[in-house]
Amino acid sequence: MQRQNQTGGDQDAIKRAARLALWTLAWVASLALARFGPSLLWDSQPVASWAAVATNLAVGIGWIVAHARYLRGIDELQRKIMQDALAVTLGVGWVGGFAYVVADAADLIARDPNIGVFPALLAVIYMIATVVGTIRYR
Amino acid sequence: MKNRLKDLRTERNWTQADLAQHVSVSRQTINAIEKGKFDPSLPLAFRLAKLFNLKIEEVFVDDQ
Numbered sequence: 001m002q003r004q005n006q007t008g009g010d011q012d013a014i015k016r017a018a019r020l021a022l023w024t025l026a027w028v029a030s031l032a033l034a035r036f037g038p039s040l041l042w043d044s045q046p047v048a049s050w051a052a053v054a055t056n057l058a059v060g061i062g063w064i065v066a067h068a069r070y071l072r073g074i075d076e077l078q079r080k081i082m083q084d085a086l087a088v089t090l091g092v093g094w095v096g097g098f099a100y101v102v103a104d105a106a107d108l109i110a111r112d113p114n115i116g117v118f119p120a121l122l123a124v125i126y127m128i129a130t131v132v133g134t135i136r137y138r
Numbered sequence: 139m140k141n142r143l144k145d146l147r148t149e150r151n152w153t154q155a156d157l158a159q160h161v162s163v164s165r166q167t168i169n170a171i172e173k174g175k176f177d178p179s180l181p182l183a184f185r186l187a188k189l190f191n192l193k194i195e196e197v198f199v200d201d202q
Contacts, residue, residue, distance in 0.1 A: 077163070078166075
């Protein structure tokens with residue numbers, strides 16, 4: 001019975017992780033559509049572009065809900081690792097972002113900021129912080 | 139926080155995975171608790187103590 005319950009628990013965890021992975025892929029796909037669609041697919045038609053942005057937002061909300069459900073489903077150590085990683089990501093994003101804004105305002109940065117790099121950078125930081133946390137509690 | 143988890147587990151010839159299954163957490167969590175790297179929440183500490191038919195203070199000892 002215990003084994004069956006555990007197997008069921010494992011299957012639930014796999015399902016939650018798979019659901020999160022699917023939502024993540026869907027969000028990345030909708031983001032790519034909103035970003036490259038106007039120039040490659042529909043020749044900058046505003047209605048199509050707005051539809052792509054709205055789709056990206058809707059899928060993004062689904063991704064946030066899936067992430068919250070995933071966090072609720074994992075055990076307390078895994079949740080701590082994730083929360084620590086999110087804290088590091090938020091901190092780095094905040095500190096790094098404001099440092100960039102201040103440096104840009106002082107004309108210390110010659111190149112215009114590419115805002116698209118910022119979320120990608122945060123994603124990399126989140127992944128690194130998660131791996132470091134997992135190793136730390138191994 | 140020190141604990142007797144490893145002793146109690148090995149007395150019953152359980153692996154970390156077995157113990158993890160009994161209290162519905164990951165093996166990594168049991169390993170981290172045994173090594174003193176992670177202090178469990180109160181509900182998990184109670185589940186572990188109940189599993190071994192002990193009081194919580196007989197499993198976990200405050201070392202501060």
